[in-house]
Amino acid sequence: MDSTRSLRLRELTRYPVVTSTHRIHALPVYIQIAEELRQNVESGIYRVGDQLPTEAQLSDRFNVNRHTLRRAIAMLRDEGLLRVDRGRGTFVAAKPIRYPIGKRVRFNEALKAHGKEGGYRLLRASEVPVEGAVARNLNLPVGASAVVIERIGLADGQPIDVTNGYFPSDRFPDLVERAQNMKSLSKLLREEYDCDHIRRSTCVSARTVKPNDARILGVPLNSPILLVESINCDRDGTVVEYGVTRFRGDSMELLFTNS
Amino acid sequence: MDSTRSLRLRELTRYPVVTSTHRIHALPVYIQIAEELRQNVESGIYRVGDQLPTEAQLSDRFNVNRHTLRRAIAMLRDEGLLRVDRGRGTFVAAKPIRYPIGKRVRFNEALKAHGKEGGYRLLRASEVPVEGAVARNLNLPVGASAVVIERIGLADGQPIDVTNGYFPSDRFPDLVERAQNMKSLSKLLREEYDCDHIRRSTCVSARTVKPNDARILGVPLNSPILLVESINCDRDGTVVEYGVTRFRGDSMELLFTNS
DNA sequence: CTCCATTTGTGCGTATGTATA
DNA sequence: CTATACATACGCACAAATGGA
Helix, strand or coil: CCCCCCCCCCCCCCCCCCCCCCCCCCCCHHHHHHHHHHHHHHCCCCCCCCECCCHHHHHHHCCCCHHHHHHHHHHHHHCCCEEEECCCEEEECCCCEEEEECCECCHHHHHHCCCCCEEEEEEEEEEEECCHHHHHHHCCCCCCEEEEEEEEEEECCEEEEEEEEEEECCCCCCHHHHCCCCCCHHHHHHHHHCCCCEEEEEEEEEEECCHHHHHHHCCCCCCEEEEEEEEEECCCCCEEEEEEEEEECCCEEEEEECC | CCCCCCCCCCCCCCCCCCCCCCCCCCCCHHHHHHHHHHHHHHCCCCCCCCECCCHHHHHHHHCCCHHHHHHHHHHHHHCCCEEEECCCEEEECCCCEEEEECCECCHHHHHHHCCCCEEEEEEEEEEEECCHHHHHHHCCCCCCEEEEEEEEEEECCEEEEEEEEEEECCCCCCHHHHCCCCCCHHHHHHHHHCCCCEEEEEEEEEEECCHHHHHHHCCCCCCEEEEEEEEEECCCCCEEEEEEEEEECCCEEEEEECC
C-alpha cells in the first residue's frame, strides 16, 4: 500500500464537509488530517468546548486506520488545540488568553479582546512590614510599611491568576480602605493618588503551583504556573508597586512585542 | 516569651559574624533571621552550592527554637534562595539565570553576565515540510520547505534550554550544511546570509516538561518549563525564524524591560 | 453498588515506501 | 545493485477510564 497517498475522503453529510480545493499530495496522511482538523476548528466548524467525533468516526470519515488518525490528534493535542479526555472524548481546547505586556497594565482589555469578562476578587488588603525581595524592589528599608493587595484575577468568573501587589504606604495613604470596594486598581491609583502606574520590568519564570495557590486557582497540584515579578513605576520613575503574580500556565500566555 | 523580641545573637566564632548595626525590633523573629541569612548569602559568606549549618546549629546560633529557624529557612526556600534536601542538609540554591529579552538575541551575553560559559549543542539540522503553527508564523504554505535547527543551550556545560528554530529554506540556502559546525547562530545568519535577526515578538507560557525534553534537559518528569515562542525578523520586517524554546523553569528567568 | 456500553490508551505484528551506505 | 534503517500505515486485541442503566 502507498504510504504517502493523499487523502481520499468519504464525505459524510453528518460531518462537516471538507474542502477539497487544496489537495496535498506529498505530505504524510496524518499531517494532512491534522491540517484538515485544524482548519475545521479555525473556521468555527468545531468551537471551543465542542466534542469532536470519536476516533472511530473520524478514522472512518478520513478513511484511515485509527492509529493514523490518533497521530493527527496527538499533534493537535501537543500544540494545545485539542484536549483529549480518556473515556470521554476529544474536545476543542480553550484558547489560552494572550496577555500583551506593554508599558501600561491592561489586564481587563486583554480579556475583552478574547471576548471574556474580566474581574477581580480581593483576598486581602492590609499593611505589612516589608522584608526580602519586597523591601529590595520597593527601595524601602526592612521593616518599613507597605500595603499588600492580594487579589484573584477572573475571566468569565474563572480564576486566572493570583497577585500580591506591594505598595509603599506613605505614597498611598488609606489604600487599604480604598481598595475594599474598588473595581479597577489602575483606576484607583490614577484617580485617587494621581499615579500613572507604568510597567518598568517584568521577570518571568516557570514553577509548580503551591498548594494554597492551587486551591485558589482551582488547578491540580504540580500544575505549572507562570511566576511573574513586575516592577511598576510612577511618571517620575519612582517604584510604586512590586507585584508577584502566579498565572495559570495552561490558560495564559504573555506576549512581548518589540514595536 | 516575647514573640516579637529582636535577635539576641550568640556570636560564635565558628559562624559568620553578624552585623548588629541595624537591629530590627518590630518584626517577627523568623523574618529577622531570614533577613540575616539572606544577607549572609548576598554578601558571599555562603556561596552558591555551599551547605549551611544544620538546623540545630543555626537555631543555637540565633538562640531560637528550631521551629522558628525552620520558618525562616522555609521562607528562603520558597523564594528560591535555599534548597533543602531531607536527610542531607540546606544549601544555597543556584541563582536562576536572568535572560534579558530585547530586540537582539543575545543568549551568550546573558550567560557571561552570570559568569557562565555559554554554548550550544546541535541536535538536528534538516529540511522539513512545514505545517501548523510553523507554516502560519513563517507565512509559508503548508508543505513548503523549512530548515529546522534543534539545539541545546548550555551554561557551563549544563543544559538550560532546547530550541527548535524554523527558517524558510529559500531565504537560507545550504543552511543545513553550514549549521553543522557553527559556533553562533546569530553570527552565521549575519555573516553568511546578511540577516540581522531582530526579535519581533515573544510569547511565554508555562507547561510541564515532555518526556523527551526531560531527558535532554536532565530534569524529572512533571518539572515546569517556560515555553517561549519567538518570531524573529530581518531588517525589512520579513519573518526569518519561528522558534520554540523550552527553558528549564527552575534555572531561568526571562526579563522584559521597558527602556 | 454492579453491570455494561462507549471512548481513549497501549501493545504487537505486518507491510510498504524512502533514504542511505 | 543489495542491505539496512527508518517512517508511515493498517489490523487486531485488550486495558483503562467514563458515564449511564
